Structures are given as structure tokens and as C-alpha cells.
Amino acid sequence: MKTITLLLALTIVLMVPTSELFAKDETGLRFTTISLPSSPLIAFRIIVRAGSINDPKGKEGLNSLTADLIANGGTKDLTYSQVVDKLYPWAASIDVQTDQEITTFIGSIHRDHLDGFYKLFSELLLGPRFDPADFQRVKDLHLNYLQNTLRATNDEELGKQTLNAMIFVNHPYGTTEDGTVQGISAITLDDVKNYYKTTYTQANFWIGLAGGYPDNLQETMKKDFSSLPAGEFKEVPLPPVSPVKGMEVTVVEKPTRAYAVSMGFPISINRKDKDFYPLFLANSYFGEHRTFTGVLMNHLRGERGLNYGDYSYAEKFVGGLGQPPFPRVNTPLRQQFFSIWLRPLQPENTHFAIRNALFELKNLVDKGLSTEDFEITRKFVLNYSKLWAATISRRLGYKMDSEFYGTDYFIDRLDKELRTLTVDDVNAVIRKYLNASNVKIAVVVDEGKGKDFLDAMIANTASPIKYASAVTQNILDEDKLIEVFPLNINKEQSRVVSAKDLFEK
């Protein structure tokens, strides 16, 4: 059985792109800059080209823990508290964002305090203190995040991470960005020090600088960061992503009053590819994040009042509860996936809502966009995308992401590609990359309810929606189709799990 699966996988080998990152200057360091001399702010985005995919086996979470300890620790001369005391009156912070492919240290400072801030920022990165007490504090936070937050108090993120693990099964992307409970538990301070020594090298550093910085800052940084070992950048090879066979469902049980749903499948293109741009437009039409314009939002929330929001994504999208509406920058992936996010639903309507979303996806694949839909969506994306890089820090992030993918500045390329598209291009790409038959589905349900829920999905039991109010006859007629919309559940690949067993190892 395993052999057959492997053979199938090999016949559908997805292109595994290589990022086009490391053309470096003579120092071995790479810089991306945006100079805006009139700005009183300076933004830093310092990327270390290593992410959770670099975690050693059995130490999953090492990349994230190391980065967090650097950003929330001390320098050779200053303790963590002394660093905080210095940053505090400037209202400056040093944030870190760990992801699958890269790790980004982010800082913003008013130019009044640039010298003092840069000194601290560079000393944290070049000579971290790695104090045992700081290590314990940060390690506790990471463990508690997985055990008590992700598994317990944020069902939407739990659904998304479950889907990620399903799509990237047996793949380096398959663990959370923060690792696993057993992985983190096994990490020692020596592991962190060794990881820093081998990973925080000139070859892996990529320095982003934007705003009103002085002319000599880049030279200063070159000199300072040249003290790092030269190292060698080794891109982690990615295997093909497993193909999806039918509908594979993971039902996660935990105490909850409403059910969160995420579903999706891998796609073989990313921002580098020409086909990505028509797909991006199609996705905006279908489910633009946090807007009232998408098909999903209109049919599930607007017409039926099923939940708070329903969106879709043509690439990894980090965001959600309490997050800003625009995409987060510096979360690039070489291998991408398409996904649908249904925000928590009343239990009795969840089966219907899953069908409703897939029914709409099938309509999209079968019918595509009309010329009118295409024109209005193109106009929307052309204008809306210009709002995404409103700050120097975000613009810098987009620029670095574009370089990661080896393409032009994303928002400019989006503009250029969209202007020459036709509705036929978009509909052809939809048919090529999207489908409503082979989909992985993660559902977070209440304790003890998982088996019945999965059984009903497998048996294709009718799931009529329960309304609080009258809706139009058109909607009722459509409901008759949706409530029995066949779901081709792959029983072998579907399961019920307890949240407390997820992200364990």
C-alpha cells in the first residue's frame, strides 16, 4: 500500500522551486534598501535565512526558540532587563517573526535615537547573552503557547495549523513554526548556542533597511556584521507535496461551543510564476480576506448568516483574530497552497457550511468568472493592493519577499500582470490549479462529537441548514442542492483526534 502511494506521489511531482536569494556583495552579506531621506523613521528587517524547516529532528522549535531568545535576551554587556531599560524611553522594540523558511528581526526607530538603537540591535544579533534564566523564561513561553493556547484557546489558529500539518504531511513545512511539544522540551541551551553558531552566519544574513537612515549606516553594518562567521547557505531541499486523494478530513476534539473549519490543497505555483497572478485575481473574487466582496462571504455570511466571515487564499496567509486585515510580509514559501477559512460556526450548521463552501468552489471551477466579475475584481485588486505597503517597514518587507521569489516588486508586478489579463486567462488558470474534489479539511469540534460528525460526512448524510429567519426562495432552492452536495470523503485518510495529542512530536 505504501509503495503504491509513493508511486502515485512520484507521478504527480510538483515542481520544487528554488528561491533566488543569494547574490551577495563582496562581504558575503546581502542588503535590500529603500532610502527615503525625508522620513524621520528608520525600519530594519534583518532576515536570517533559516526557519522551522531547519529544525533538527527531535528538536523541533529550535529555530524559533533561538530567535526569540536573541530578541528577548541580553547582550554580552547588558542583561535582558538592562536592554529593556535602554529601549523603553524610545518606545522602541525588537520583534521577531519566525516562519517556515525565514526568520525576521524587525525594528523601527525614530532617527533621534538611531545610534543607540542600532548599537543594541546589532549587539543582540552579533553577541547574544544566552543567559540560562532567559532561556528558561522563553522556553516556558513556547511550550505554553502550544499546550495552553494553540491546543486550547484559539480554535481558528488550531484549525489552520491542523490543515498545514495535513497538507504538508511528511514534509519540512508540516510542523508549526514554533515546533512541537516534545521538540521544545528536548532543547537545551547548548543546542541554542550551537544552532546560533552554525546558522547565524554571513551567508544566511540578509539585511533590510528603509527610511531616513544616514548614508554611512550600510557601510557600518557591513563592517559590524562581517564579524560573523562566513558560513555557507544551504537551502533545505523540499520533497514534493503529497497529492490529495478525495476529501481527507481531520476532526479535532476539544471543549468548544462553535466549530472552526479550514480546508485546502497544495498548488504548484508561487509569486514567481505568471499563472500565480490570474489565480490571485480569481481568489480575490472568491474570498478576499476580511472584505465583504468575496463569493464565500456573500453566500455564507451575507445570505445565510452562518458565521462571522468566510475567506480564501492563493498562498499562505498569516492573520486572523486581532490581526490587521492586510497580508503579513516575510512569510514566503517555495511551495504554496490554496485554502479556505470558515470562521467558527454553530455546530448544527457546520456540515452544511463545509458543503456550501465546496459547492461554491465547484461553481468557480465549473463556471469561472463572468466578464463583469473579472473587470470589477481586476479594478478592485489594482487599487486595493496599493494600500498594502503604506509604511516603510511593510514596503521593505514586500521588496524582500519579491527578492526571495526572484521576481519584481510584488505590488508592481501584480499591477503589470493584471493589466494584460483576460477573463479567459483567469478561468483557464482556475481550471488548471483549483478543484473541489481533492481537498484536505480540518474541523475543530466539541469533545465527544467528532465521531458522529465524521461519520455523517463519510455517509453523506443530508445536512439541512437551520435558519433563524426567512430567506428568499432562490436561497432555499439552492439549499436543497447544498444540503446533499456529495462529499467524496477518503475514509482511510480521515480521522478524529484530540487537540491535546496534536503538535506533540
Place this chain on the structure above:
Amino acid sequence: MFRCLTVLLLVFIPMVFAVALDESGQGKIFPYTINQVTLDNGLKIVSIPFESPGIVAYYTVVRTGSRNEVEPGKSGFAHFFEHMMFRGTEKFPEQKFNDILKSIGADNNAYTSDDQTIYHTVASAEALETIMQLESDRFMNLKYSEDAFKTEAGAILGEYNKNSSNPFQSIEEKIRDAAYTEHTYKHTTMGFLKDIENMPNQYQYSLEFFKRWYRPENCVVVVVGDFNQDKLIELAKKYYGAWEAGSYKLAVPAEPQQQAEIKIDLPWKSKTLPILALAYHVPACSDKDIDFAALNLLSLVTFGETSDLYRKLVVNDQLVEFVEGDMSENRDPGLFYVFTRVKDPKNINVVRDAIYGAFGNAATTKVSEEKLASIKSHVKYQFAMSLDNPDRVADEIAHYISITGDPESINRLYAMYDKVTPDDIMNVAKKYFAPTNRTVLLLTQEEKEVKQ
């Protein structure tokens, strides 16, 4: 071919904060010009030029939030009504409204809080008239069916549901319900669950709600970014001139003084570390009362990252994941919260006593001038650095308009921070943190989970 934003380098350049950082405290924190024009019907137009070529932020502040929900059974209604404002008018039915916003590529949404409901749009400056036409029309002519109203109630329940696994939603509900006996801050902006579930039956009341609060004298339009002032006012008169003023008078019951400590135990079904939450009644947000500014600074002196308590509990002894103090900025007297998550249940009492000790210390020991200066600098830079795009500027201004009705209060409030002395901080520490003014909530995992 396309109506599209024309500026390629859309990065906004914030002003230099020379004035904001005037250490004498004489200058204004807000570095931009604030224009204010009031139309004959009472609608105020606040406009702020900002260097954001081709972009404008358009906010409508309704000075009505869950504070206004005085009638029993109507909690959560201001927020529900915010949702109904997206259901269209005769001239611009819902689909048409959305289609127009889509065609201009606008970022458009709304939110509701205790004291305000805020509708916000960021879009091309060329679209200013279109936005004003849409916004004025729905504020004057909103129309929706009872069925649409009931359907939207499902989305509200969905909004409650999306946060329902988060213990902090329940903690806020329980603390407010216990700490307040009369005032409408007793309920959260989402409202009591029983009222949310009954919302589909409140169609008639929703019509009354619109008549009461969606009136020009209760609203302020805020425009920030790239616009022409004369043209803006001309458009405002054209589109809002016919809006009739209202006359409804609100009587929010005053909260009597708390007489005894209130204790709440909140068992939690999911796996969790213990969460300890304290709440004390404190004064309303004010740009005149030094107590408000002193309490805000006290929250940082006593619970901020540089505080002795933070160093003890988070960094050195590592008994908690975090500890934070949070002073409400409300129109009426609000709550001063302290939250902490304890790593080991056996240390709950030690942590609680350390927090009480920190309040006691603040009441008997003056904070050093040096430390206070660092905290004041932090507050000012944090604010000034946040004003880096028109949306953020509009949002900050909208917040203070909600509370005081006057955008200039932002400057007066930050000037107050400059005046706060170590004595002022000691005085408020003595005045507001007696046990009889306190609500203490302890959230712990249910027993059956602990045994597993």
C-alpha cells in the same frame, strides 16, 4: 482604462516630531493641523491634511456604543446596529454598495466599543466624493428588511463564537457583570449571550435605535490625507446638509461606589494555566483631571516592562508568563485592570500578594524622577511613532472625539501627562486601590481536566 491609484511609491512620510517631543511640555503632541467645521445641522467635519499623495482616510464617528444600551434586554445592540449599516439603502442596496466600494478598491469596515461606533474607509483620494455619497446616504436613509435583520443576527452570534474559546472574553464578561451594578459598562460591547440570542426578535427596536443615534449632532466625520479643504466642506454641505438633527436625551445610570471586595472563581473546561484578573473602579478619561493621566502612568510605573513587579514575577522569579496593568479610557468611570497568567497553580497566592504589594508600594514610595521621565518619553514616542499613515491618524483622532467630542483633547491629554509628578502617582495609588474597590477573578482549569 482603469481608475487606479496613480502614485507608485505609496509610502507615507510622517512629520518630524519636533513639537511632539518638546520636553518642556508646552508644545502639542499631535503634529498635524486639525480643521473643524460644524454644519448647520450640528454635524462636525474634522479634517487633517497629511502627506499621503493619492490616499484619504474617511471615518465617521458615532458617539454611541454599548454605554448607550440602557434598556434591559438590549445589550450588544450598538454593535449589532453597526452590522446593519452594511445592509444598504433604496438608492444603494447592499450589493450595489459593495460593488461600488469594490470598484474603488476601498478598505472599508467598522467597529464598536463602549463609547463609540466607528465606520472607516481608506481609499483613493479621487474617490472621496463617492465615499461621501455612500456614507451620507446610509447614515440618512438606511433601509433593511426584517428578514435581513434576522439573518445578520447569525453573523453576530458568529462573532461571539469566534472568540468563545478565548478565556479573556469570559473574564471580561464576568468582571464587568460583577463590578458594575447600575452603569451600562456592566455588559461588554458584544452584549450578554442571552441578549445576542434574542436579537432576531428586535427588529422594531432597531428602527428606534437608528432614529435616536444616527443623527448629525451625535456624529463626527473625520477626513485625513490628500484632499482640498474648500472642496471637502462644499461636498459635506451637499451630501449631509439635509440630515435632520435629533433630540433624544440619554440618561446612563451612575454607578454607586463599590462597598466591598468582590471575588469570582471561573472554572475553565479547556486546558489552561491559571489567570488572575483584578479590576478597580477609576475615573473617566479626562484632559482636565490629573488623576486620569496619573493612573495611566501608574499602570506603566507599577506593571510595565521596567517595573519592579515585572522584573520580579516575569524575569527573575519567573512565576508568571506576563503581568500587565491597563487603564480604561472611557467616557464614564471605567476600570483599571491587572492581568497575569501564573505558571504553576501553587503560586497563585504568592503572585496575588506580590501584586497587592506593588500597589501598596506605589502608595508609599515615590517613583524616581528618572524613571517617570523614561515612562513619559515612552508614552510620547509610542504615540508619535504610531502616526505613520492616514488610517492610524484618523483612528487616534476618532478615539478621542468619541470620548470628549473634541479632537484637540488629544493635545491637552498628552500635555497632562507631562504635568504628572511622582506625588500625583502616589496620590492616585492611595486613592483608588483599596480592597473595597476591587473585583478579583481567578480562572482555573476544571478539576476533571487537572486529574488527567
